[in-house]
Amino acid sequence: MxxxxxxxxxxxxxxxxxxxxxxxxxxxxxxxxxxxxxxxxxxxxxxxxxxxxxxxxxxxxxxxxxxxxxxxxxxxxxxxxxxxxxxxxxxxxxxxxxxxxxxxxxxxxxxxxxxxxxxxxxxxxxxxxxxxxxxxxxxxxxxxxxxxxxxxxxxxxxxxxxxxxxxxxxxxxxxxxxxxxxxxxxxxxxxxxxxxxxxxxxxxEGEYVIPLGQAEIKREGGDVTIVAISRMVLHALEAAERLAQQGISAEVVDLRTLSPLDETTVLESIRKTGRLVVVDEDNPRCSVATDIATLAATQALEFLNAPVKLVTPPHTPVPFSPTLEDAYIPSPERIVAAARATLG
Amino acid sequence: MEISRDKLLWAYERMRLIREFEDRLHTDFAAGKIPGFVHLYAGEEAVATGLCAHLRDDDFITSTHRGHGHCIAKGVDLREMMAEIYGKATGACKGKGGSMHIADVNKGMLGANGIVGGGPPLACGAGLTAKLKGTDQVTVCFFGDGASNQGTTFEGLNLAGIWKLPVVFVCENNGYAETTSPQYSVSGQDIAARARGFGMPSIAIDGLDFFAVYEAAGEAIARARRGEGPTFIEAQTYRYYGHFEGDSIRYRTREEEEHYRSLDCLYRFRQTAIAQGLLTEAELDEIDARARAAIDDAVRFAAESPMPDPAELLTDVYVEYPMAALWPFQEAAVPVHR
CATH class of the missing domain: 3.40.50.970 (Thiamin diphosphate (ThDP)-binding fold, Pyr/PP domains)
Structure with missing residues (x-):
């Protein structure tokens, strides 16, 4: 097989x-x-x-x-x-x-x-x-x-x-x-x-269809859940690798479909780890990231051992200059810091 | 252009049904029987009917917020239409669309539309389907003088032109976009002339004269069916009532209204048909009586129909979606059918 x-x-x-x-x-x-x-x-x-x-x-x-x-x-x-x-x-x-x-x-x-x-x-x-x-x-x-x-x-x-x-x-x-x-x-x-x-x-190869509405755990872990979208999944995986070197086991959940949202996979991971970081390249207000935080607050608060951390760009347009744009995009460093913060 | 006796009888019946339907809504709205907003088509009957007289069931139309006439001319069921306007479960859209969104895709009626200028891109899409499937289906895109200024209308004219789509654009210039005349809002004043800039035949016609509409529509639709591309028709017409029911109409004179009432499309149709010996007065009177009875029946059906079950709130949003996710992060306030 x-x-x-x-x-x-x-x-x-x-x-x-x-x-x-x-x-x-x-x-x-x-x-x-x-x-x-x-x-x-x-x-x-x-x-x-x-x-x-x-x-x-x-x-x-x-x-x-x-x-x-x-x-x-x-x-x-x-x-x-x-x-x-x-x-x-x-x-x-x-x-x-x-x-x-x-x-x-x-x-x-x-x-x-x-x-x-x-x-x-x-x-x-x-x-x-x-x-x-x-x-x-x-x-x-x-x-x-x-x-x-x-x-x-x-x-x-x-x-x-x-x-x-x-x-x-x-x-x-x-x-x-x-x-x-x-x-x-x-x-x-x-x-x-x-x-x-x-x-x-x-x-x-050949016919390959992934049903809509299913998130995927891209890396399993037990200490903190990192929910991410699109390219931010790669940044989350890089952060998880660095966290592992520091003895912290991060689980990376790739939402893949944003509507409908796979609430089950996210909630199960939060219940397992008790900590949540959400990484999103979209603007920070009224976003999928805030939706995930709402999901945790309304349906998994009793499992959370720390406040939810968001890692997003600032509430600004995307800048042009490379130094500004690099500062804008959520970095693996910021994800590592956010995950560590949930662990106190 | 030749027109058969059967087609004449059909056309007069459709026009009379539209008039009776709209007059009845005018009365019943004033009596507080109708929820929401209705925009009445009375006065403009010759346009929808003259166009749809050339269409088959498998042809498409796009429509506007003033869509009742287009629906009736295209053959949407009167009972279902009236029930929809009453917000009933038996309505054409199960009470979810109302007057501004009556649709019957199976009859080729792609929806009344609450967005001024919403229709032309959709009409191009229906035309593209026919073109790529190799059928001879035609799409008629109805819109008003207000939409003639919208960017979507220009984009639709351009797409239809470059792709030679089988679409007939029909601007129903009824003299007012809400309260505002094209004399103020249309630069250059000549709506039909604009379409010529997109490389398509374009004419302005007397939209109060069924026979003029029928002739222009026949040529345009035949051209589209032959695969020769789009045509633009500016039908100059007039709406008898306000922009919507409840409009106090403080933007035009009573003299102007009387002038257009004297050119009434139904009256002129009768005069012409009788004078030319095409139809008899008795035949026309019989159609009038039948139309009144049909509208009475539609109103009775609508009044007696049940309101939608509250659980219907959550159906028909998607073909497939997790139902619980339609009221996220909280308890649903209506039963959720999984």
Missing amino acids: TAMVEEAVRTLSYREAINEALRLEMRRDPTVILMGEDVTGASHSEDESHLDAWGGVLGVTKGLVHEFGRQRVRDTPITESGFVGAGVGAAATGLRPVVELMFIGFMGVCLDQIVNQAAKMRYMFGGKARIPLVIRTMIGAGFRAAAQHSDSIYSTFVHFPGLKVVAPATPADAKGLLAAAIRDDDPVIFCEHKLLYDMKGPVP
Whole structure:
């Protein structure tokens, strides 16, 4: 059994894993289409050498147009309301669109189509509509891209009933969760961290689907629970390694799906360790991190041996200058300090 | 454009049903029988009917906050519509949408919409579905003079233009966006001219004349069905009532209202149909009586229907979601069906 698993697992980057999930789902279901700004590129041109000029701004969708053509891998004008809304309308009428919103900070130019149309349509229509739409979008600071291209504001979407929100931290999770998101009949916001695209990891071959709504314990431990999201899972794992060297056993819970939230896994870990640190790259107010703290306060207070610690960026926009941006992003050092503080 | 006797009878019946439906809501709202907000379509019947006369059940429409007429013209059930407006469990949306969100996706009615300009991107999506599936389905996108200023409308026109989508954009210019005339809000004054900038045929028509609407709509929809792309129609029309019921309408003159009432689309339809020997007065009177009876029946159905079970609060949010998570961090105040 072990040998079979090892044989089936090879290494891909997070970018390649997402590309593979898109390719497999597009092969499996002809109603799956991909659209967004320059998801292939140069759609004006008949010149073969221009085909797939970009394949997405960071190359995530590269190559798909060769297999599926420009009808299904569709460049859009830079009009997010128009094409995100078209994704909603297409989903309501029988397609399964994957729409790329280049950066999550661009939600401001299409938010109505997401929160007033896609998210509410099923409820407003008394359950008589399905909106099987995926919006892939980039999150994350650390790219020196400044305030409008570096947000991790997924909690905005968690706030809205009708939406599901996913934020994978590893290549395997990216593949499995994207496949699940595409097959899901509700609108899903799929958040890809731009600093993870080149990270490699084992990814199962062929069909691989991870159900939405399941957190994963990425490292087991008994002294303190560290709940983290997306790239912050890697920082939490690094912190856990350093804590281990100091004789502290940290458990790292990767939420993976932010809506629905896997409350059970989080609560079980808190009950085991009695201490909670939440690490989140999103803004600190009204966030998934504060949700996890609320969960602990309302349902696990009697198990907590210390106040909950949050490790998040400050309540500021993402800065440009490298020294400022590095100070902004939650660091493994701050996570170590927060975990140690819960231990008194 | 040729029009069959059956189509004429259908069109007059739809127009009369819309008028009776809206007039009845006007009365019943004033009597305090209707919760919430209603925006009435009375006066504009020729537009929805002239367009939908060319549509099949599998064609799509997107609509507006003033959507009752579009629903009736597209064939949404009158009883379910009225029950929805009353907030009843038997409503088209189980009482969860109300007047501003009546929908029936199975009839191709993709929803009334409380967001001005919400519809054009959705219509492009429905058009994209038809295009990629290789069907000849057409989508008609209704919106108002107010939405003609929205960015989403321009984005929708642009997408439909570059992708040659089978979408017909219908701007129902009824003279007022809430209280404000396009004379104030529309730069350049000419809404139809704007669409020409997106490279599509565009015309302004007398939206109070069913036959004018029917003809323009026929050409536009046939063009879309042939795969030749979108068309824009500005239908100049008039709403008899306020922006919403309860509006004191202190932004236009009674003389203006009387002028437009004298151009009433139903009255003119009757005059034309009788004068040209297409239909008889008796036939039209019979339709009037039938329509009144149908609206009486719809109101009775709505009044007698039960209110939704409070447990329905938590259903239909998602296709699949952990029910307990719909009222997080606390005890739910209604029964949770797992």
